[in-house]
Amino acid sequence: MNIVVIGGGLAAANAAGELREQGHTGDIVVVGGEPHPPYERPPLSKGLLLGSSEPDEAQVHPREWYDEHQVDLREGTVATAIDLDRRRVQLSSGELPYDRLLLATGATPRHLPMADGSGAPVLHLRTLDDALALRERLSEGARIAIIGAGWIGLEVASAARQRGASVTVLESAPLPLQRVLGDEIATVFADLHRAHGVDLRLGVRVAGVENEHGEAVVHVEGADPVVADLLVVAVGVSPTDELAARAGLAVDNGILVDAWLRTPDPHVFAAGDVANHDHPTLGTHVRVEHWDTAIHHGRHAARVMLGSDEPYTRLPYFFTDQYDLGMEYVGHGAGYDDLVVRGDLAAREASVLWLREDRVIAGMHLNDWDAIGPLRAVVGQPATEAVRDPAVPLGDLM
Numbered sequence: 212m213n214i215v216v217i218g219g220g221l222a223a224a225n226a227a228g229e230l231r232e233q234g235h236t237g238d239i240v241v242v243g244g245e246p247h248p249p250y251e252r253p254p255l256s257k258g259l260l261l262g263s264s265e266p267d268e269a270q271v272h273p274r275e276w277y278d279e280h281q282v283d284l285r286e287g288t289v290a291t292a293i294d295l296d297r298r299r300v301q302l303s304s305g306e307l308p309y310d311r312l313l314l315a316t317g318a319t320p321r322h323l324p325m326a327d328g329s330g331a332p333v334l335h336l337r338t339l340d341d342a343l344a345l346r347e348r349l350s351e352g353a354r355i356a357i358i359g360a361g362w363i364g365l366e367v368a369s370a371a372r373q374r375g376a377s378v379t380v381l382e383s384a385p386l387p388l389q390r391v392l393g394d395e396i397a398t399v400f401a402d403l404h405r406a407h408g409v410d411l412r413l414g415v416r417v418a419g420v421e422n423e424h425g426e427a428v429v430h431v432e433g434a435d436p437v438v439a440d441l442l443v444v445a446v447g448v449s450p451t452d453e454l455a456a457r458a459g460l461a462v463d464n465g466i467l468v469d470a471w472l473r474t475p476d477p478h479v480f481a482a483g484d485v486a487n488h489d490h491p492t493l494g495t496h497v498r499v500e501h502w503d504t505a506i507h508h509g510r511h512a513a514r515v516m517l518g519s520d521e522p523y524t525r526l527p528y529f530f531t532d533q534y535d536l537g538m539e540y541v542g543h544g545a546g547y548d549d550l551v552v553r554g555d556l557a558a559r560e561a562s563v564l565w566l567r568e569d570r571v572i573a574g575m576h577l578n579d580w581d582a583i584g585p586l587r588a589v590v591g592q593p594a595t596e597a598v599r600d601p602a603v604p605l606g607d608l609m
């Protein structure tokens with residue numbers, strides 16, 4: 212059986228690894244648009260920007276692994292079309308037949324036309340090349356403006372401050388990460404950045420961007436403009452699903468897949484940031500833009516392509532590192548109606564449970580690394596009295 216994987220990222224590399232681990236002996240071709248072997252992106256906004264890690268350390272497998280495992284890795288090759296009837300992928304160079312096709316094309320940063328068209332120094336952060344370009348600019352005293360206080364915007368702010376840059380973050384919402392975390396926990400992140408000297412301007416609207424003598428001038432409605440040596444636009448990503456849509460696959464905020472990561476075409480599957488997955492435990496479609504999902508989706512899709520009939524039930528998980536704050540989150544806290552905090556939020560040593568309709572729907576810890584096991588165990592369980600009582604240690608809930 213001949214398997215083609217489009218997208219040379221984390222999901223793709225993990226799928227290839229799992230196919231070989233499961234004993235698949237047929238052809239595997241991984242078509243990756245970037246001129247690098249698959250790599251992990253989390254270090255791009257953390258260690259790589261700080262200078263404490265280098266690109267080679269981020270590789271999913273060492274370069275030689277692909278030859279050793281007879282995985283035909285086509286770096287710098289773009290898949291331009293899929294013919295579902297003939298089961299062929301059109302490449303920037305040639306054509307590939309497949310018996311099974313995995314789409315792991317990831318996500319693409321959203322752009323702001325007003326910034327792109329300004330001629331000002333503007334960067335987005337998605338690829339290794341973006342990160343290396345950004346690292347060059349994060350010097351002592353550099354003025355960095357960031358539009359967007361999501362995970363990427365805040366991690367860039369953290370790295371930039373640690374490199375001695377002055378940082379202004381512009382965010383239209385009243386709090387950073389408010390939609391994901393809710394007011395109380397979002398405030399922890401606002402306080403964290405302000406305590407580290409970030410000029411965090413919330414509830415603001417960017418009206419335009421101009422280039423003045425090589426500087427970015429960011430106009431803000433009703434306030435003075437922000438002048439920066441570099442503007443980082445970090446306003447989220449969109450799933451890279453155009454290829455699938457053009458082929459006639461169902462696409463709605465990503466490629467729609469069932470609980471097994473299958474598209475309606477029995478030969479085609481999707482995994483990672485691009486997959487909008489019908490999650491059996493959460494009872495809803497979710498498209499998760501996180502590292503852990505890319506890894507486990509990739510591996511799971513590999514097993515399903517080889518005939519497994521297990522649905523993908525793993526809960527979404529993610530982590531962030533900002534300054535001296537480490538955080539891990541598991542579950543899906545959207546639409547929560549109650550919150551239970553154990554520990555001290557102000558000291559940033561705590562665990563939090565999000566509840567909805569008497570169930571625990573998500574959990575998180577701040578700098579409490581032993582908590583992730585109990586959090587995983589309790590998410591999805593009923594919100595008993597013990598769960599709701601902050602005096603009951605988290606470990607006792609398992």
Ligand SMILES: Cc1cc2nc3c(=O)[nH]c(=O)nc-3n(C[C@H](O)[C@H](O)[C@H](O)COP(=O)(O)OP(=O)(O)OC[C@H]3O[C@@H](n4cnc5c(N)ncnc54)[C@H](O)[C@@H]3O)c2cc1C
Pocket residue numbers: 217218219220221222223242243244245251252253254255256288289290291315316317318336337338363451454482483484485499500501502503505528529530531532
């Ligand atoms: C800077 C940064 C920091 C992050 N930090 C964290 C973190 O701390 N914690 C966390 O949980 N998650 C983090 N993430 C998210 C995590 O990295 C992603 O969820 C993960 O990389 C998704 O993997 P993927 O394989 O689905 O997609 P991607 O990694 O985006 O890989 C997709 C690949 O497919 C290629 N491609 C697309 N279309 C085609 C085509 N037509 N032909 C060929 N190739 C194509 C793309 O060029 C890309 O290389 C971070 C992401 C970024 C950008």
